[in-house]
Amino acid sequence: MTEQTQKTEKQIFAEFLARKNLRDTSQRELILDEFLRREQHISAEELYDVVKQRDRTIGQATVYRVLKLLCEAGLAREVNFGDGTMRYEHEFGHEHHDHLTCTACGKTIEVVDPAIETLQKALAEKYGFCLLNHEMYLYGTCAECQGR
Amino acid sequence: MTEQTQKTEKQIFAEFLARKNLRDTSQRELILDEFLRREQHISAEELYDVVKQRDRTIGQATVYRVLKLLCEAGLAREVNFGDGTMRYEHEFGHEHHDHLTCTACGKTIEVVDPAIETLQKALAEKYGFCLLNHEMYLYGTCAECQGR
DNA sequence: AAAGCAATTGAAATTCATTATCAATATCAC
DNA sequence: GTGATATTGATAATGAATTTCAATTGCTTT
Ligand SMILES: [Mn+2]
Ligand SMILES: [Mn+2]
Ligand SMILES: [Zn+2]
Ligand SMILES: [Zn+2]
Numbered sequence A, B: 001m002t003e004q005t006q007k008t009e010k011q012i013f014a015e016f017l018a019r020k021n022l023r024d025t026s027q028r029e030l031i032l033d034e035f036l037r038r039e040q041h042i043s044a045e046e047l048y049d050v051v052k053q054r055d056r057t058i059g060q061a062t063v064y065r066v067l068k069l070l071c072e073a074g075l076a077r078e079v080n081f082g083d084g085t086m087r088y089e090h091e092f093g094h095e096h097h098d099h100l101t102c103t104a105c106g107k108t109i110e111v112v113d114p115a116i117e118t119l120q121k122a123l124a125e126k127y128g129f130c131l132l133n134h135e136m137y138l139y140g141t142c143a144e145c146q147g148r
Numbered sequence C: 001a002a003a004g005c006a007a008t009t010g011a012a013a014t015t016c017a018t019t020a021t022c023a024a025t026a027t028c029a030c
Numbered sequence D: 001g002t003g004a005t006a007t008t009g010a011t012a013a014t015g016a017a018t019t020t021c022a023a024t025t026g027c028t029t030t
Helices: A002-019 A026-037 A044-052 A060-072 A114-126 B002-019 B026-037 B044-052 B060-072 B114-126
Strands: A076-080 A086-090 A098-102 A108-111 A130-141 B076-080 B086-090 B098-102 B108-111 B130-141
Touching (some): A002 A026, A002 A060, A026 A044, A026 A060, A026 A086, A044 A060, A044 A086, A060 A076, A060 A086, A114 A130, A114 B114, A130 B114, B002 B060, B026 B044, B026 B060, B026 B086, B044 B086, B060 B086, B114 B130
Parallel strands (some): B098 B130
């Protein structure tokens, strides 16, 4: 299953590169591979650290560049928690979701509320907008942190 | 009316400074005054530009510092549209609201949907969180930009 | 297989917003 | 006024992200 998903995502990237006349390099494969291996929201710097362990010679600019390509290819998505660092999460095979973060311990939960999604679209239309996408960040105190 | 509101906001700032044992300086008064004069979402750099016209000697670091104080005092609020620059809006006398932005022309509308607000709280509680605050950014195409 | 050429790379320099440093200056309780 | 100390502006420094560029690589054409 994981194998299957990974194969598909790598295929998508290969097709994306071919379509754009970009080259299939070992660095790009390696960075995608490590990105797919982790399910957390990861920053370019963090991904650079883990990629470096497999290829000491890789440059951080390359990680930034590939992450941008992955977004274009529909494999990654930017997440901005407002701490000054952009993070990335899997896009392919992962439904849209929003984030609920504990301001005390930093724990983040992925959430979706279909009713909210519907109301968002209606709200935009009320102002004549055609809603393309949205970001919703909920901040609060988690159950554990409330018990202190 | 504007006079009345401004007076109140300036009082609040004065009280805040007194409470925190901070000093009431001409720079702080000037920056607050120019901030209150504008209703748009303004960046530190933009505010610095308008403040400079009244006091050529003011430093930009001071603008950054005062903006931070205004947030603490409950007079300003940070808004992050994800373009890499933090912006600020009036907090006092301005109800909470979210933002609907046109990705084509940049126009931003302030919106609130009480039903969404209620559902957000319920959603957080479903995961054991006590919701403290949230940010919701809706992105789409406005009526004018759709007609092209 | 060799050549040719554009795409790619890593290192280093650069940008941009924001923050820290620090000596000079201003505020305010006394 | 005096003095302790908060504040300021100039400047340096930071951290994330991007750009530059010469060297290298991948891929197409012979
Ligand atoms: Mn997520
Ligand atoms: Mn607003
Ligand atoms: Zn927590
Ligand atoms: Zn528009």
